[in-house]
Amino acid sequence: MEEINYKDYCVTSISGRYITYDHIDEFLNSLPVTFKTEVVGRSVRGEAIKSVVFGNGPKRILMWSQMHGNESTTTKAVLDLFNFMNQDSMEASKIWNACTIKIIPILNPDGAxxxxxxxxxxxxxxxxxxxxxxxxxxxxxKVYEDFTPGFCYNLHDQRTIFNVGTTHKPATVSFLAPAFDEDRNNSPSRKLSMQLIAAMNSKLQEEIPGQVGRYDDGFNANCVGDAFQMKGTPTILFEAGHYYNDYDRDVTRVYIFKALVKSLLTIRDNEITDYTVDQYLSIPENG
Incomplete structure (x- = not known):
């Protein structure tokens, strides 16, 4: 795998915590036609909800960000991912040919x-x-049903108060393989979610050792991740958290971006089974 230099892909025009479609539309409109942007619905106030689809491979991945309007770190990372996939690199080209990826950058534009x-x-x-x-x-x-993804990424921010386990290190990134039943058993889809998280954690431990946490897995059928896991689709909750003195979360976005790329490379190369459920469970819970 060639080394990926984040600075080559960061969308520097988008930063800070307050992000709406007003901030990202110019960038979305600048993407080439191979990135298919469409309006997939409307918010309560009638604002367009957009999706971007790229890639032409059989492995289908659905992501959505800003389901909670004030949780925008993952949106910035998604824009960086678009930039990465728009560059002429061997890694991006291989992902493009192996995967079809659909992303809703802001699901809740009114809340944003x-x-x-x-x-x-x-x-x-x-x-x-x-x-x-x-x-x-x-x-x-409707997007989920029409797109029939093989994986779902539910992209969020978490509060600054969280640390990793009993340490004093901030939970800069936390993950969860959502439960699909009250007893929090492991279905085939949940195991795949855990293994893919283990892959991302292996990368992040090189970058921010001891700063990756595991989010609480209490079951709630009303939560989207749990609901999609119930349907048998491997689903992963991403929680972008705090990095030292990074109150705009423009450092954390780097690690979300790197986790996203690692996950896509793992899916592309059929390497999920190289990682284990035990490796996922070894990630300390959020404190």
């Missing part, structure tokens, strides 16, 4: 504008997977 977790109807979209009471929830469900 208000810089709040909830949508304009004051509903937490990540507790609406069963009721599907909100237009944004229905958009995600």
């Amino acid at each position: 504008r208000d810089f709040t977790r909830i949508n304009a109807n004051e509903i937490d979209l990540n507790r609406d997977a069963q009721n599907l009471s909100q237009p944004e929830s229905k958009v995600l469900k």
Whole structure:
């Protein structure tokens, strides 16, 4: 694998915590036609919810960010990923040929504008997977059903208060393979989620040793990750957290980007089974 220099791909025009489609549309519109951008639905207030599809391979990956409007670190990392995939590199070319990737950069545009977790109807979209009471929830469900992904990435931010286990190190990135039942058993899809997280953790331990945590896996069928895991789709929760003095989360975005690339390379190369459930379980829980 060739070394990937993040600085070559960072979208420096997008930074800080407050990010709406106003901030990212110019970049999205600058992507070549091989990145297919479309409006997949509308928010409560009628703002367009967009998706970007790229790649032409059989391995299908669906990602969505800013389900909670004030959680924008992963959105920045996704833009960096677009930039990476738009460059002439062997690694990007191989991912392009092996995978088809669909990304919703901002699922909750009203919440993004208000810089709040909830949508304009004051509903937490990540507790609406069963009721599907909100237009944004229905958009995600339809995209999921139409795209039929082999993997789902649920991209979030977590609060600065979290540390790794009993250490004083911040949980700069945390992961979760969501449960699919009350007893938190391991289904085939959940095991794959765990193995893919173990792959990403192996990369991040080289970069930020001791700063990767494991998010609480209490089961809630109303959460989207749990709901998709119930349907048999390997789903991963990403939680972008704190790095020292990085209150704009522009350092954390680097590690989310590197985790995303590592995951895609692992899927591309059929290397998920090189990693184990025990390696996932060895990641300390968030403190």
